[in-house]
Amino acid sequence: MIHTTHAVFAVALTEVMLASEHAPITWQAAATAAVAYAVAPVPDIDQPESWISRHIPGASVVSMFVRHRTLTHSLLVSALLYLVLFGLGLRIPDWLATGIWVGWVSHWVIDLVNPRGVQLFYPLPWWVKPPVPWLAIEVESTGETVIRVALTAFAVLFALAYLFLHAPLEIQHAAGEVLPDARRVVGWGTWPWFGAVCRFLHLQ
Ligand SMILES: [Zn+2]
Known part of the structure; x- marks a missing residue:
């Protein structure tokens, strides 16, 4: 997936999370989605041609040591990131910690449809791939474009609908x-x- 697909999937997932928790409309909720949008492309720092590697000076060094879709796309790093954000008492605001973590995790979730898969259980050598070929979506394929457009439409419609349902009754x-x-x-x-x-994971 390219960086924009990752970014809109992160926003859609954040919106579903907030709605499923019946979150009120606050600037923190909007900021959580914005942070998730910004963080979602970051795990592809392990790929020298990725958008994030080309836009962060020196980032391509990472790809010299880390194979693509391995360490940065693993449960191990997601768990360590969770520990840093929520478990060490660093007093990171909830909206910021949640946005970072959801953006990061959303990345490998949607990468699971990649035909070559993700080394989710790194350092174990198993690559998790789509169980059936028709679920596999190649990077920058028509399938990815369709998914990106659908996710963008969903994220916009869903946000508008949620805002409307939380608007003053006169507006409704x-x-x-x-x-x-x-x-x-x-x-x-x-x-x-x-x-x-x-809620169990303290994401909000
Ligand atoms: Zn990736």
């Missing part, structure tokens, strides 16, 4: 005809079990 009444549609869209992306998992 004034545009009452879209209320059922807004409820339906928010309903699609509100998963109680996901909200419970995120």
Whole structure:
């Protein structure tokens, strides 16, 4: 996946997380999504041609030591990052820690559809790949474009619908005809079990 696909997937995932936790509309919620958007492309620092390697001076050094889709795409690094952000008492604001972690984890989640897979259990030598060929999506393929457009549409629609459902009642009444549609869209992306998992992980 290219950096923009990772970024919009991170935003969509953050929105679903916040809605599933019934989060109020705050600047922290918006900032969480913005941080996730910015962090999502970073694990591809292990690839010298990636957008992030080309835009951070000296970043391509990482790819000389780390093979693509291994260490930075592993559960090990995700767990260590979680420990740093939430477990060491560093007093990192919740919105910042959540945005960083969700952005990072969202990266390898969507990379799991890559035909060559991800070394998720690094340093163990197993590569996790799509279980069936039709689920595999090549980087910069038409399939990736379709996914990126669909994710962008979902993220925009979902945010608008969620904002509308949290708007003052006068505004909701004034545009009452879209209320059922807004409820339906928010309903699609509100998963109680996901909200419970995120609360358990202190993501907010
Ligand atoms: Zn990647």
